[in-house]
Amino acid sequence: MAIANGAIRLEHVTKRYAKVVALNDLSLSVEHGVFGFLGPNGAGKTTAVKILLGLTRPTTGSGSLAGAAFGSKPSLGRIGYLPELFRYQSWLTAREVLALHCELAGIDRARWGSEIDRILATVGLADRGTSRVGTFSKGMQQRLGLGVALLDDPAVVLLDEPTSALDPVGRHDVREIIRALREKGTIVFLNSHLLSEVEQVCDAVAIVDRGKVVAQGDLTQLLRTSSVRVRATGLSREARAAMARFGELDDDADGVVLVKGIERERIPELVSAIVASGARVYAVESQHESLEERFLSLLGQ
Numbered sequence: 001m002a003i004a005n006g007a008i009r010l011e012h013v014t015k016r017y018a019k020v021v022a023l024n025d026l027s028l029s030v031e032h033g034v035f036g037f038l039g040p041n042g043a044g045k046t047t048a049v050k051i052l053l054g055l056t057r058p059t060t061g062s063g064s065l066a067g068a069a070f071g072s073k074p075s076l077g078r079i080g081y082l083p084e085l086f087r088y089q090s091w092l093t094a095r096e097v098l099a100l101h102c103e104l105a106g107i108d109r110a111r112w113g114s115e116i117d118r119i120l121a122t123v124g125l126a127d128r129g130t131s132r133v134g135t136f137s138k139g140m141q142q143r144l145g146l147g148v149a150l151l152d153d154p155a156v157v158l159l160d161e162p163t164s165a166l167d168p169v170g171r172h173d174v175r176e177i178i179r180a181l182r183e184k185g186t187i188v189f190l191n192s193h194l195l196s197e198v199e200q201v202c203d204a205v206a207i208v209d210r211g212k213v214v215a216q217g218d219l220t221q222l223l224r225t226s227s228v229r230v231r232a233t234g235l236s237r238e239a240r241a242a243m244a245r246f247g248e249l250d251d252d253a254d255g256v257v258l259v260k261g262i263e264r265e266r267i268p269e270l271v272s273a274i275v276a277s278g279a280r281v282y283a284v285e286s287q288h289e290s291l292e293e294r295f296l297s298l299l300g301q
C-alpha cells in the first residue's frame with residue numbers, strides 16, 4: 001500500500017474562474033500521515049481537491065495523486081473521496097448505496113457483502129444498513145458518505161469538510177476513524193475551515209488563504225511561533241544577522257524590525273543577542289497571543 005513518493009502533490013497550480021482566482025500558484029506535497037488543509041470559506045480548499053480528482057482542470061500547473069498524474073485512471077483507483085456537498089438517492093438503503101459504489105469501484109462481487117459489513121461497522125451504521133437514506137439524519141448521511149470514501153481500503157483518502165454536518169459525538173467518531181486510518185498507513189487529506197478539527201488529528205497542515213499557502217508544517221510548531229516587534233537604535237549589520245537566526249526579518253518602520261516566526265521560548269535569547277551586539281533596545285513586543293490569533297494573523301499576512 002505504501003506509495004513511494006508524491007502521494008499528493010500540487011505544483012504551481014493556479015485556477016481562475018472568470019475573474020476569481022481560486023488558487024494562486026499553490027504548491028504542496030504530502031507524503032504520509034494526516035494532512036490538514038486549513039483555511040476560511042472561499043480559500044480554495046474544495047477547488048484544490050477537485051483538481052486532484054480531475055473534476056476540474058487547473059488553469060496552469062501540474063501535480064500528482066497516489067503516484068500518478070492527477071485525474072488519471074491509475075490515481076483514481078487508489079483513492080477515496082468524501083465530497084463537501086453530496087446527496088444520495090433517498091429511496092436507497094445504506095447497503096444499496098454502498099453496493100452501488102462497490103460496483104462503480106469495480107470491486108469483485110463476491111467481496112461486496114463483507115466489505116459493506118466492514119464499512120457499516122467502521123462508520124457506526126451497522127444497525128442501519130437496511131434503512132433508507134431518506135430516513136437518515138444529516139450526521140448519518142455524512143457517516144455514510146465517509147463509508148463510501150473508505151470502500152476497498154484506499155491508499156489516499158480526501159475528505160472535504162467531513163465534520164461540518166456532525167454534532168460533537170459525530171465529530172469525535174470521525175476523529176477516531178481518521179486516527180485508525182493513520183494507524184494503518186492510509187494518507188488522509190483533510191479540508192477544514194475549523195482550526196479545532198485540524199488541530200486534533202493532523203500531523204502537518206497547510207494554512208491556505210485566498211488561494212495561497214500562507215504557512216505550512218507541523219501545526220503545534222506553527223502556532224507556537226509568533227512575531228516580535230523590536231524597537232532599537234544602533235542595529236548594526238552584525239546585529240541584524242544575529243536576529244535573522246531567530247526568524248525572518250521585516251523592516252516595519254525606522255528603527256523597528258519585525259522578527260517573524262520566532263519560537264516564543266527563544267525571545268529572551270533574541271533580546272540578549274541584540275543587546276550583545278551593542279544596539280540599544282527600547283521595546284520588544286510579542287505580536288500574537290492565542291492559537292486563534294496566530295491563525296488569524298497567518299491569514300492576515
Ligand SMILES: Nc1ncnc2c1ncn2[C@@H]1O[C@H](COP(=O)(O)OP(=O)(O)O)[C@@H](O)[C@H]1O
Pocket residue numbers: 017020021022039040041042043044045046047048
Ligand atoms: N465553479 C466555480 N465557478 C466560479 N467560481 C468558483 C467556482 N468554484 C469555486 N469558485 C470560487 O473560487 C473560490 C474558492 O472556492 P472553494 O475552492 O470552494 O473554497 P473553499 O472550499 O476553501 O471554501 C471562491 O471565491 C469561490 O467562489
Ligand SMILES: [Mg+2]
Pocket residue numbers: 045046047084160
Ligand atoms: Mg470547500
